[in-house]
Amino acid sequence: MLGILAVVVAASGCTDNTTTNKTYSNNGISFTYPGSWEIQNSTQSSTLAVVGNDTSAFVLASTTIANVATTNEWASNFKTLMASDGYTFVSGQPRTVDGQSGYTVVMQKSGNYTSTTFFVKNSNPYIASFVSSTNDQQTVDMVLNSLKVP
Numbered sequence: 001m002l003g004i005l006a007v008v009v010a011a012s013g014c015t016d017n018t019t020t021n022k023t024y025s026n027n028g029i030s031f032t033y034p035g036s037w038e039i040q041n042s043t044q045s046s047t048l049a050v051v052g053n054d055t056s057a058f059v060l061a062s063t064t065i066a067n068v069a070t071t072n073e074w075a076s077n078f079k080t081l082m083a084s085d086g087y088t089f090v091s092g093q094p095r096t097v098d099g100q101s102g103y104t105v106v107m108q109k110s111g112n113y114t115s116t117t118f119f120v121k122n123s124n125p126y127i128a129s130f131v132s133s134t135n136d137q138q139t140v141d142m143v144l145n146s147l148k149v150p
Helices: 002-009 071-084 137-146
Strands: 022-026 029-033 047-052 057-062 088-097 100-109 112-121 124-132
Touching: 022 047, 029 047, 029 057, 029 137, 071 088, 071 100, 071 112, 088 112, 112 137, 124 137
Parallel strands: none
Antiparallel strands: 022 029, 047 057, 057 124, 088 100, 100 112, 112 124
């Protein structure tokens, strides 16, 4: 999970909302993302999709959950881990992704905001992370509201 976060934290900034949006579609995964972004390569085997530009990024990954009963508990453990690495808690709230209940945690460090959403669909746990320097919730909402996973 830290490898995924490293990929996400490597990017920071804002998006250009004046460009026509694009649609990612591969292996049963689809979502809408800003037109100024491109599909990025990832070396992490758990990474399902990475899109972004020099200033922002979105990463979708599959993972395993050990000893965690709910997505709220999963998010709480993540919040504690991030705080121990110097991140400041900004917000947390329940969120629905692809019809499934999940939980989003927004953390901030050195001017970068990381919005991380945890959800489970068909017994498969997912992490959806977005990074920017502006806490761009409009783009987060666009991506997560359109996200479909197998």
